[in-house]
Amino acid sequence: xxxxxLSEIMGQPxxxxxxxxxxxxxxxxxxxxxxENIQSFGSGNINDTxxxxxxxxxxxxxxxxxxxxxxxxEPKLVMRNMRIYSEHVRDRLDKDPLDRPWEIPxxxxxxxxxxxxxxxxxxFWRSLSFIKGSQxxxxxxxxxxxxxxxxxxxxxxxxxxxxxxERLDNTLEGFHITPRYLQQYEEVVAKIKPxxxxxxxxxxxxxxxxxxxxxxxxxxxxxxxxxxKLPLRTMHGDPKVNNILxxxxxxxxxxxxxxxxxxxxxxxxxxxxxxxxxxxxAGEDAEDWLNVRFDTELCQGILQGYLSAARSFLTEYDYxxxxxxxxxxxxxxxxxFFTDYLAGNIYFHVEYPEHNLLRSLVQFRLLExxxxxxxxxxxxxxxxx
Ligand code: ADP
Ligand code: GN1
Ligand code: MG
Numbered sequence: 399x400x401x402x403x404l405s406e407i408m409g410q411p412x413x414x415x416x417x418x419x420x421x422x423x424x425x426x427x428x429x430x431x432x433x434e435n436i437q438s439f440g441s442g443n444i445n446d447t448x449x450x451x452x453x454x455x456x457x458x459x460x461x462x463x464x465x466x467x468x469x470x471x472e473p474k475l476v477m478r479n480m481r482i483y484s485e486h487v488r489d490r491l492d493k494d495p496l497d498r499p500w501e502i503p504x505x506x507x508x509x510x511x512x513x514x515x516x517x518x519x520x521x522f523w524r525s526l527s528f529i530k531g532s533q534x535x536x537x538x539x540x541x542x543x544x545x546x547x548x549x550x551x552x553x554x555x556x557x558x559x560x561x562x563x564e565r566l567d568n569t570l571e572g573f574h575i576t577p578r579y580l581q582q583y584e585e586v587v588a589k590i591k592p593x594x595x596x597x598x599x600x601x602x603x604x605x606x607x608x609x610x611x612x613x614x615x616x617x618x619x620x621x622x623x624x625x626x627k628l629p630l631r632t633m634h635g636d637p638k639v640n641n642i643l644x645x646x647x648x649x650x651x652x653x654x655x656x657x658x659x660x661x662x663x664x665x666x667x668x669x670x671x672x673x674x675x676x677x678x679x680a681g682e683d684a685e686d687w688l689n690v691r692f693d694t695e696l697c698q699g700i701l702q703g704y705l706s707a708a709r710s711f712l713t714e715y716d717y718x719x720x721x722x723x724x725x726x727x728x729x730x731x732x733x734x735f736f737t738d739y740l741a742g743n744i745y746f747h748v749e750y751p752e753h754n755l756l757r758s759l760v761q762f763r764l765l766e767x768x769x770x771x772x773x774x775x776x777x778x779x780x781x782x783x
Contacts, residue, residue, distance in 0.1 A: 424450050424462055426508045426515040427525040436462065441536065441640065442656065443746045444469055449528065459528040460506055464521055465514075465658070469745065473522040475567040476658050477513045480505060483632075483660045486561045499645065500553070501529045501653040529653045532643035537681045541699040542649065544676055548703025550642045550651035551634070551672045555665055558632040559711045563662030566632065570659055573635060574667040576616040576730045583609065583737040590740055601755060605736045608762045615729045618722045619666055627715040628664050635659025637668050638675035638682075666719050669704065670727030676700050678764050687759040692724075692767040694774050701782040709783075720779045725768050732761030 417436070424433050432452045439449040439461070446464040465473045484502050491500060504527040508515050514524045538544045572578040587606075622628045634641075634654065641656040675682070677696045684690050701720075705712075738745045739754035748754055768775065 420448065420462075423515065423517070423523050424448075426523070427460070427462065427506055428452060429509070440534070445658070450525070459530075461503070461526040461528050462523065463526065464523050467520065467522055470569055470658060472567075472569065473514065476569045477505065477524065479566045479569060479660050480657050481513070482565055483558070483561070483657060487557045490557050490560075496553070498650055499652050501532075501643075503527055503529060503653065503655055503657070529643050529655070531646050532652060533646050534640040534643050534655075536640050537679050538639060538676045538696050538699075539679075541695060543644070544696040544699030545703035546644065546649070546651040547639050547642050547672060547676050548700035548705075549707050550654050550703075551637045551668060552704040552707030553651075554634055554637070554654045555631070555668070556707050556711070558660075561632045563630050563632045566661045568661055570635075570661075573659060573661075574633075574663055574727075574730070575620060576618075576726055577620055579730055579733050579737065580609075580613060580616045583733055583740075586737050586741045601759060605732075605755070605758055605762065609733060609736065612729050612765070615726050619664055619719065619726050622715070622719055622722075623664055628666060628719060630662050631665050633659075633661065633663040633665050634668050635661060635663065637672045639672070640675075666716075666723035667727055669720060670723030670725075671731075672704070673697055673700055673724045674728040674731065674761070674764060674768075678760070680760070682757055682760055683753075684760050685756065687756060687763050690760050690763040690767065692764055692771060692775075694771055694778060697724075697775060698778045698782065701778060705782050717779060717783060721772065721776050724775065725765055728761050728765045728768060732758045732765065735761060 420436050421433060424436055428450070432454070433450055434453040435449075435451040437449050437451075438447070440447045444466045446466070448462040450460050450462050452458045452460070465476060467473055470476050484505070487502055491502075505513050506525040506527060507513060508525075514522055516522055535543065538547060619628065623630070634657070636656050636659045637654065641654065642651050643653040643655060644650065645652040674692075677693045677700065678684075678690060679693055679696070680686065680690045735746065735754045736758035739752070739758060743751065743754055746754060746757075
């Protein structure tokens with residue numbers, strides 16, 4: 399069995415550990431001899447995630463994650479935020495339970511009782527309870543799923559609406575401050591001219607032009623924040639659809655995971671991110687990028703679900719900026735992917751050198767589709783209120 403596990407792990411592009419090293423790390427979190435299997439798990443773009451199956455304890459597993467410390471420079475703050483968030487939400491749910499199962503991943507301590515384990519060479523590992531009987535989807539397959547994803551984000555915002563954002567640390571400087579991404583892009587473009595490893599292919603030229611023509615988008619949400627129209631609140635930061643777990647049995651959303659970016663910010667980046675990821679049935683990695691489109695029926699489903707849980711604390715300004723949120727975050731993500739491609743793929747996990755370029759083409763195409771459907775999307779927002 400060990401050989402099978404080993405080959406699986408070695409086959410993963412991001413698994414730099416040998417199986418034995420991985421086993422040693424796993425053993426920091428569970429008693430000797432309990433581990434039956436360790437497999438690479440999920441399809442996140444940032445951390446390295448493994449599923450640790452335990453022996454003798456029926457169907458019990460736990461998540462083992464190596465935090466990407468190139469991204470999260472202070473992973474201890476990530477763990478601190480996660481604790482503050484989890485304790486707050488558990489208290490809320492104890493006082494006022496939901497009418498459905500709702501899970502918050504638990505931080506599982508090391509044998510020594512710490513929230514994380516750091517290797518001698520500075521790798522930062524943590525373990526989380528595995529949400530049993532759950533599954534995530536990379537794309538929404540129907541309206542019911544879309545409504546559930548919307549509900550999950552709405553519930554996340556609802557449960558954190560009374561968590562003062564200033565209690566949380568900033569785990570990722572500049573994260574979702576869209577003008578900063580344009581600045582970084584400009585710095586990268588200035589550095590690589592010429593010579594550069596990326597060919598000036600038609601696709602690269604298309605992206606360069608696209609960014610030039612859409613620069614005005616980057617200030618919209620930040621200007622609204624500066625004008626006091628949109629307040630700082632506790633945000634998730636990364637609510638794309640595969641960070642929401644569904645109950646396999648009931649098909650209801652049951653958990654919001656990937657809590658590394660929970661911090662103070664504009665919930666509009668969350669709303670936009672949930673919509674841009676949930677309304678793109680072709681997916682973020684669609685090779686056929688010219689056929690990517692923004693699905694307005696899924697948009698309606700997500701907004702209905704979202705508002706069913708979040709309506710009570712939204713203002714008129716909040717509604718007024720939902721359309722902008724969708725286009726800004728879609729542009730922002732396309733810009734981030736394209737910048738990373740130009741910089742040599744240093745941030746997002748990639749499976750091949752042009753992966754980030756394709757991802758940026760997908761987001762930019764999605765944005766065009768959003769723009770051409772502006773009036774329909776605005777009608778949906780108005781009618782969902
Ligand atoms: P990344 O930051 O790399 O996206 P995530 O925390 O989102 O890392 O984890 C990657 C994937 O692992 C998720 O999309 C999900 O499929 C799975 N996963 C992570 N945590 C859990 C958990 N507690 N229970 C079940 N699945 C999980
Ligand atoms: C990353 O970690 P993951 O895969 O859930 C990224 C998000 C992007 C997303 C695009 C911390 O999310 O901002 O929207 O990729 N997370 C971070 O797939 O940068
Ligand atoms: Mg994730």
